[in-house]
Amino acid sequence: MKESLLMGIWRFLLPLPTQLWKSQLPKRVQHSYASLSFMSEDHHRVRNFVVTEIPRTGKPLSPTFISQELSIPEGKLAIILDELEKGMTFLYRNKQGEVHWAYPVTSEATPHRVSFDTGEQCHAA
Numbered sequence: 001m002k003e004s005l006l007m008g009i010w011r012f013l014l015p016l017p018t019q020l021w022k023s024q025l026p027k028r029v030q031h032s033y034a035s036l037s038f039m040s041e042d043h044h045r046v047r048n049f050v051v052t053e054i055p056r057t058g059k060p061l062s063p064t065f066i067s068q069e070l071s072i073p074e075g076k077l078a079i080i081l082d083e084l085e086k087g088m089t090f091l092y093r094n095k096q097g098e099v100h101w102a103y104p105v106t107s108e109a110t111p112h113r114v115s116f117d118t119g120e121q122c123h124a125a
Helices: 018-036 041-057 063-070 074-088
Strands: 005-009 012-016 091-093 099-102 113-115 121-124
Touching: 012 018, 041 063, 041 074, 041 099, 041 121, 063 074, 074 091
Parallel strands: none
Antiparallel strands: 005 012, 091 099, 113 121
């Protein structure tokens, strides 16, 4: 495969010079690690759990359900959910406080669908 990167501008895709984007990779990798540094083991457990449970249940997940399933006290879980939701980076809660979106899946209807090897299907965020 040809090593190329296209940048979308409006409805056009423009090729970027290889040397330009390759020179930026180390900086982006370092930035990615730094942006995840706030996540504890429990942050990862919560995020991984909601990403697997939303497709399985097809419904938003309540904090009580998540807390019980992961044996994380509800007070601590509330802090973790707040931190994961900050900036809508990892998950998003509805007005009832239930997690209904955890990248890349959502319990709400979207034009995008995901199929897993397990046979589960869900809408994609």
